[in-house]
Amino acid sequence: MNSPYQILGVTERASDTEIKQAYLQLVKDNPPDRDQQRFRQIQQAYETIKDDDSRLRYALFHWPGIEFDELLGHAFKQEGVTKPMPADDFLKLLSTISIDKTLAKNFIKPS
Template sequence: MKTPYETLNVTEHASDIEIKHAYLQKVKQYPPDHNPALFQQIHDAYQAIKDQKNRINHALFDYPEADFNALLNQALVSPAPLNLSADCFDKLLQASVNEKIFQLNTPQNPAKP
């Protein structure tokens, strides 16, 4: 979901005048009789950040809605494929939790300093 700043296409450091100008441009571009839902989104964005007090309230109390599909996709994507040999994979399948087989990348006899 877009933030009010993204909806109005202004920065978070924009002045009241810049925000109002961006709002009026959006209203002119998307009048309420052509697309009422989009107009309502633009109007709500303006109401949320139209002055300093509202911007502070927005920053403190408005939380963006989570896009759970995007979060799931991000969580399920592996950054790099695992390169396990068949023998290593077989050892992992047969290993118990207490075995030291899970330390695959460490040397068997580490050198003492």
Template sequence: MIDPYRILGVEFAASDETIRSAYLAAIRESPPERDRERFESVRAAYEAISDRRRRLAHQLFDHSPPTLDDLLSAVSSDFVPRPPSENRLLRVLGAK
């Protein structure tokens, strides 16, 4: 699973009430009838961090690697590829 804080749009130090209100807002934006996949990801994110105990367990024990879909969704829509700088090219090529 990708970062549940990112899915819900809350900060790492958010309170239980803030997380719950973000969850309810996300559910209203994407009900299961309209977007089942988004609904399930929001629900799973909320279940992972819904209270202090679960946040701690997620922080300590969730080391699952992200899927390709998780990685692609993490790239924001404003991402623009650009050519590498000359210094980066030289470093990658091993030039001194």
């Protein structure tokens, strides 16, 4: 599965302007009447990373191959989860998330 960055052809450090320009060029090259599925994929990618808040949300909550609800189920030992994840393993998994400093500045406000 391609990330929104790969779909739009931009780096993870791209600015809002660069992302929007890439999106507009792709929409121009892939109009909905030509390939509606590709057009939707481009739109979805843009909505996912169009601004700092969206990119932070994507960085925090998107883990390829992991269903977030299943992860929460393991963490909180909800019913229906057959093998709860040990707390140490859950914390190790969470610690693998890397957040770009420019994105983190919007998330962590100085006191």
